[in-house]
Amino acid sequence: MSFKDLQLINPLLKAIEEQGYTIPTLVQQKTIPLVLAKKDVITSAQTGTGKTAAFALPILQLLFEKQDAPKGGKKIKALIVSPTRELALQIGNNFKAYGRHTNLRATVIFGGTSIEPQIDVLTKGVDILVATPGRLIDLHKQEMVDLSHVEILVLDEADLMLDMGFIDDVKHIESLCPKQKQILLFSATMPFKVEQLANTILTQPERIEVAQTSSAAKTVGQILYYVPKRNKIELCLHLLRNEIKGSILIFRRTKFGVDKLEQTLIKNGYQVETLHGDKSQTDRQTALKKFKSGMVNILIVTDVAARGIDINELDAVINFDLPNIPETYVHRIGRTGRAGNSGMSYSFCSADEKNYVQTIQQLIQVQIPVEEQHPYPLDPKAKAIVHKPKQSGSKHKKGRKSQASKKKKKRWY
Incomplete structure (x- = not known):
């Protein structure tokens, strides 16, 4: 037609x-x-x-x-x-x-x-x-x-x-x-x-x-890395040095996470731009322009900032933080492997994200291959870290007088 x-x-x-x-x-x-x-x-x-x-x-x-x-x-x-x-x-x-x-x-x-x-x-x-x-x-x-x-x-x-x-x-x-x-x-x-x-x-x-949203792009290779949360940045640097080349889109869950990763990658000599909700319109457009023209080859984004940006010719997508909504994963990896080109997606999963992997695999009906040969493996028994809420106020009991002082009824006043 x-x-x-x-x-x-x-x-x-x-x-x-x-x-x-x-x-x-x-x-x-x-x-x-x-x-x-x-x-x-x-x-x-x-x-x-x-x-x-x-x-x-x-x-x-x-x-x-x-x-x-x-x-x-x-x-x-x-x-x-x-x-x-x-x-x-x-x-x-x-x-x-x-x-x-x-x-x-x-x-x-x-x-x-x-x-x-x-x-x-x-x-x-x-x-x-x-x-x-x-x-x-x-x-x-x-x-x-x-x-x-x-x-x-x-x-x-x-x-x-x-x-x-x-x-x-x-x-x-x-x-x-x-x-x-x-x-x-x-x-x-x-x-x-x-x-x-x-x-x-x-x-x-x-x-x-058109094309069930659950079907992950056929032209995209997928790899999953189980890694402790604290080692994700080291794993990212390891892969950028040894394996992942070309134009790369990295997804993080928060704006803070985007900025933190950007600083680390720049310190390590990488050409990086970022997109998130706090950026001014001019900064966003400049970042996109630099990435599309090849002046920088790494763009770190949040999901909301990346939605709907038209970027063709992507070589790889890195899910630095896994999304809690499985459809979002399909969107992310679908940004590479467009128009018949092939691409790769690399996902980092820490102990507290294991449930996300299950829901993603149920949606895409594919078991994502796991790469175990890397320097920062996650202990299979590792449990999600639960942060206890901070106790408010003093750790001492209410009323600062000791029992002894309470007994001395006579006061100088």
Whole structure:
């Protein structure tokens, strides 16, 4: 099947060709015709399956006939809500690339950066708005965003949006748009919360499921290392010296963990960049640019910061901390071995993470091979370290007087 078979118009076909794409991915083949038919759609597909184009192309086509501004200027006809700034920027870039032979105008708004330039663009009028929930609601309160003309609402990475606590924001945004509209919901996984949200706001949606999210990429080799928590950094350095080469993405659970590992690797002479929620937008973009251009070959990230970043040509993923949600593991390792390339994933498991390995293996239906020949093996009997809560206050009993002093009833006062 070609993009032409999907009944796309020439200005879009030309832009797709210029981007170097020839054959639509499975998610595009299934989603585009339904969006063009103006149906509500729920698509369950992982990052890296080409889902942005699956909604961007048909939206551009549906708005193409109305692309010339009426007297009052352009109105927001399509709204795409995205959980993170990186993802929003990426979606915005896709709209610009695919819509370059149309007169449709798209812009991106997100927090963590100056609001004035975003207001300027909105005042001039746009057809397509890509936004993160917080900044969108801020601008709506300031009456800088008018959602009363929205015809198509897209909720991208819905599962992540709900994980990040945006459920009330999403419902509020949906209520600010007209009742009659087309809604497209994209989610990598379909937990109960996403199903509930879909049931409350979508009308008789068509469902599309592409490649069960549980199937770990076939082109990714997986290795598991059992290692004491305190030795994880040494094991990481050992593998970087002897085994893992090329462009490497390292996942840590916390921002603190990301920073700590970055300092150690830099001390050991590695070229490293990091991504996490506390970084400014400029720092994030600089870090991504350096990694994509090959100026640095190691990028250390948290799951939330990494979600939706488009990085091709990855050689390896290191799960420095194992995720407690098994689907997250599938996402992480799926970032390497894309588009038919092969890649490797290395996972470090300490005593307190053994349960995570079990749930991951149940989900992917694969026994992950264990590498026992390494300098920092974990004692098979090792138990998870339980940190006792600190006792508050003094270790001495209440009342500082000794028994003897209490007996001496006579006081000098």
